[in-house]
Amino acid sequence: MESSSPVVRVRDLHKSYGSFEALGGISFDIRAGETFALLGPNGAGKSTAIEILEGYRDRSSGEVSVLGADPQRAGRAWKARLGIVLQSTGESGNVTVTEQLSHFAGLYPNPRPVAEVIDAVGLASKAKTRISRLSGGQRRRVDVALGIIGRPELLFLDEPTTGFDPEARHQFWDLVRRLKAEGTTILLTTHYLDEAAQLGDRAGVINDGRLIDIGTIAEIGGAEARVPLVRWRDAGGVLHEVRSEEPARIVAGLAADGGEPADLEVIRPSLEDVYLGLVRGHRTSGGADATGDGNGATAGPDGATSDEEVLA
């Protein structure tokens, strides 16, 4: 990205509700065209952060710039450049999919064609159905359609695929990739770590109102959290797990020793494993903050290259 100024810039963002501190000073940037995944457990502060960026909530302190403007003061022209997919709502939906999208298209200066958007979210066969008669997952697709109808430069996706079946989720991923290819900057929150891994360029992990790690999907959590795991059962039926940078060597050694070990697996930790390690480690370490890079607070699966644990 050649861009000089980030699309989203957050510095030392604090938000308190009374004596409860929802956000304890987070900082991050999102560059133009990037898909940034904000991860974290329920109640960690993800939605508070995203709603501050969307202009729905006022911050307690810190600096926030979204598309060059302060969301607290930005006007309608600024909103025209955003697409917002909120967490699911419970609207009565007494209009059809086409009626709703046509109406919302009319709110934006340069909307996408309605039929194209309906098709893109896979609702072409439901275009003339009232939203109230759609299933939960289908209604969620309408939410996504409404979020992109205005051809946003920056798209907020707050848990967009909740209630999607696996096929719908894959279709949605394709849609997001197309938006990304068109240059849309995306801020995504999700509880599906595979989704973050599929779509995200970078991720930030929030826990207890603090950013405990931030980095590319490939490097978040630190190198040692990604050390592959070799697991097998020996002749006596005892389960072994070995973490090693050289799993092939371990497997070769096992084969040379005593033939084929039972239940042999080489496991490369998924983003989900890395994430869980981060969040749990953060909890046990008592909430130390790490706004920057690295994995300062991780006490997760220990990172020595070859320590063996024998499990019962």
Added chain:
Amino acid sequence: MSAVDSTTGHHAATGDPSLGGLGGILRLGAARVVYETRVYFRSPDSVFFTFLFPFIMLGIFTAAFGSAGNIGTNPDGTGGISVGAYYLPGMLAAGMLLSGVQNLAVDIAGEKGDGTLKRLGGTPLSPLSYFMGKIGEVLVTGAIQAALLILVARFVLGIDLPTEPGKWLTFAWVFLFGVITCAFLGIALSALPRSGKSATAVVIPIVLILQFISGVYLQFYVLPEWMQNVAGLFPLKWMAQGMRGVFLPESFAGLEQSGSWDFPLVALNLGIWLVVGLVLSRVTFRWIRKDS
């Protein structure tokens, strides 16, 4: 940002004329009227409790009290007007109140509760266009309701309608003034319920009590003076009085508190309530409740 610029062409959207201009706000307001009216007629609750209710009440009053004879008869039992004819102005006023205050207060409180307003608040829609949509919807549905009520009165209940153009002119301004006032009061009242679910519980008692003390369900002239005075503080009494002035014979003016229709007072009171509603709407309306 260059990739974005080429696809959207409105990187510098801060001064986008298709968005900021008054023309755009009015155009969207008109689009909102169509959208809101469509949604209104597809919501069984609002159609029954705000659109059809005056018809039902007019039917019930006519059926229940019709056999008791005319209202406002001479001492010898002749003359007077039918029960239906007497209640028609009250039902027209009730329709305005229900279409405006009850409909919008419940509707907007519901939209706050179910996330509709939050969604709209994230779009470039101007609150002005949103207001226009709501008020326009009330005007359209209220006008259809009033027209149908008058048609039912004339052709089903056989009630004589005024023939002088002056009366219809009075009807037009009382209706327009009253409906717009009620629409603003509805928007203002929508701030009161703490959730969409409690909206009907908060709004309906207010509307119901007003109808009882303002001469909609009970003949106004039989109410005690203190109750008439209390009703005089609220707009419904003046709307009902204005409508009586249009649809009842001149001889009934003597039954009013001052012995006349007092149209200037009708206009003054509706004007005051219009300003109150406008200011309260402006001050209390938020897309979402922002925390401090």
